[in-house]
Amino acid sequence: MAHGSLPPGGVRPTSRDVARLAGVSQATVSLVLGEKWRGRVSERTADLVRDAARELGYRPNLAARNLRLGRTRTALLVVPALTNEFFARVYTGAAAVAAEHGFGVVLYPSPEGVGPARDPFASARAALDGVIASSMAAEALTDIRGSDLPLVMLDSDPADPGAAAHVNLDIADGMRQMTNHLLALGHRRFVHLASAVTSWTFDVRARALATALGSVPDAVVRTVPAPLDVGSAREATERTLAGPGARPTAIVCDDDILAAGACKAVRRLGLRVPEDISVTGFDDLALATAVEPELTTIRLPAERVGERGMSALLAVLEGRPPGQGDLPVELVARGSSAPAPVG
Template sequence: MTTGARPPAGTHRPTSRDVARIAGVSQAAVSLVLGGKWRGRVAPATAERVRGAARELGYRPNLAARNLRLGSTRTALLVVPALTNEFFARVHHGARRIADRHGFGVVLYPTPDGTVPAHGAAPAPAAVRDPFHSAQAALDGVIASSMAADVLVTLRGESLPLVMLDSDPAAGPGTTTVNADVADGMRQTARHLLALGHRQMLHLAADVESWTFQARAAALADALAGTGATLHTRRAALGTEPARQAAETALGESGRPRPTAVICDDDILAAGACKAARRLGLHIPRDLSVTGFDDLTLATAVEPELTTVRLPAEHIGEHGMTALLDALDGRTGPPDTLPVELVVRGSTAPPP
């Protein structure tokens, strides 16, 4: 509920003084709340009252003037492997949601070559074009996926606060990490398939040099150790066609029992595995179970629908932006790990 008199409609552009009068607080409190500096200084109920008054008045801070005063652009850079990946689109949406509340902008920058194959040559950092004439002058901080880590030397330099997504929590001092619990996602997948009776399994692994995929592979191997299950690994680039080719080769190999389950590092690889099964005349899930990772829209577009690990992509973006705001305030928290969930659908069943 607001307390002050509203300025007559159409008389002048709303100011922070108007917001303060409507909310019944000082202009200093308005500046703290709308500048994202209120925690520990302004009560949450008061902060919400200020935001409500600003919305009611249609007040927008003069960012240019404020930035000149603060020596800040209030701009964060989000570095992702590719704009076409639905997962990172959701991450961006979550980051933007938090940024908007604090008067920040988010610049989205995809790496020039997408993800780097694990067995290919990464582009030299010097060859990556800086999207800004001077990143230090144009940005307040960086949020980056570990899948795009190769460009950070160029984009970040040594001075900007950094939050890493899908990155090793032990990366080192001065770096905040926000991760989905991908290791637990693989453990849940392994337990599900073991409970169905599967013992011959194929891991269709992403051919990308990234901590997140290394963590998945290690967790899967650990979860199957001592169970009597056999695990073979085939790597494929992140694409439906490379995945189809790799899975078709692995499923068609002679000299050892054919896998009864294919565990894929993401849903796109799983779609390729499903295409391979159809080409080989295998029915899913009667002859072959397939699991994915991410729970993209694709997971319910295929038939049968895909059993997959749901990652909280928007929450990862939200937590990443919150961690960056905290870092800009001089606060660095412990590694942030978000829970994941195995969503069981029609692509898994007991083995033949």
Template sequence: MARGSTRPTSRDVAQAAGVSQAAVSLVLGDKWRGRVSETTAQRVRDAARDLGYRPNLAARNLRLGHTRTVLLVVPALTTEFFAGVYTGAARIAAEHGFGLVLYPSPEGIGPARDPFASAQSALDGVIASSMAADALTALRGGDRLPLVMLDSDPEGSLGAATVNLDIADGARQVADHLLGLGHRRFLHLAADVPSWTFDVRARELATRIAAVPGTSLRTTKAPISIEGALTAATAALASPAPRPTALICDDDKLAAGAYKAVRRLGLRVPDDISVTGLDDLALATAIDPELTTVRLDAELFGERGMQALLAVLEGRAPEPGDIPVQLVVRDSTAPPNAP
């Protein structure tokens, strides 16, 4: 349809698709399910694309009383994992005509300041990743905003939905791998962060290892940094207690610090001590030997979080089930040396 410089309207799309303007609004507003057929919806989308039609979102949002804006709150902007969460969430948001604002709350503990004059008037919902509950008070304003929690206890979640990675299975995979290699003395280098996800890791490791006779497990905590892990691991490995043959780290950064501690004590990875991480960051293959770790699909995590919020906004049940994780075995683990 030749229109020169005239901008196509929803009426033009309706005429081209052979449907009503109401049907066009339903389809382009992503509210067509159960109201028009998939064939009709596709015909409308094709007509809009061919005409170069772009809906006036500002006017529509004023009519509907929604901003089509979502806030993603993460503990930090400098972590590769949370960059992946944002990428996945932003992809799904864009597909549904939503904007995604990224906002950090330091260390994942609160309270996070409201980045708007009033989050309730500026947002349609909040996705909070790895957040302590009290960090959300200012943002939600008395529970008026729909909330999806990521990496959070589903039994005590404040959110309308919770999306989790199967962290418990990741911890079991690590324990089973090391036990299968013959390790019996373990050191857990745990993240010094009050968080449900780290509690799950500690509990699952302890349960899995204790189920095998003749095993021992010590735990020492460290900040999630290479230097913090170096200090904590050095002290634990230099203690008079029997030296562990395997060091299980809550994070790949902790594992990198553990590598430095092992080498400063004149030991080798994995000849004298095996080391594992969790996340499968780029760091895992940058260190030598390459790190055995648990791969977490951060982008899928973000996608599922945004999909869950869309479901909540539309009154649907989000997709159930935790997101699977995978142990990636590399050269940092091996059978222990004979005593």
């Protein structure tokens, strides 16, 4: 055996150390330890590599090896929470495509919401082929994926450089559709009940609404942030409607959950939806048709997001370019929006 320098005591040996000790290239080490050497290197060379690996106590990097070979056939889907139906539907779509390709999807709600996600088990990188993250930033996934695992980001900033692929909805167009719907009904005084969660998708909604209304000279909008739950939305709306100034004729909500809270606030103040105030949502959750009147909202194809996300990860793992283009969204007009009241 050709002996080179051994790694210092206490330092985990690398494939480079094995190559040096065996007197071969790192590529040869990879072929032998990956059981792809037959017909490419001699039996004697393969023995040299295996002997060197045993002598050094070398163990292959499972994360990198699994990524190359697809051995685990498992993807991790990270979401900010399980309390929102949208993410459950994303999982349904991802799992369906995964099953068609012999993959499994593990669903992981980040304990920190959209903040940094902790590694869910001893070493996620050694047990996964890739990570899919919905409505989060790439930097929040560092502890899970390190630099080894490919990341596909869903409903997230397409300018974020940490992802191998992006799958987005046309959120801005959804807000434009909603704004145009309300403007056509004669609304000019708006409240934007905005999610207090810091997230790219909510920032896009705010910018799109401001841009759409900015071209209408007599339109005014007041932004009111609220935590993403019905009770907080109700309280924020009650404070806003009870405050000074002209009453808004339309409340544009970032989410159906916020819209449900806004509807409760309107009724508690003795007003009517939509006769006195129109209220609109975003997402088209099951909640949208459970409230009365049913919500006018933007339908997001959450299952398609999951399907496209898993398909993109499979493409990355296979060295193919992932699909491009935002998924279209759709205005669903229901009973919570109506012509603006006169006066």
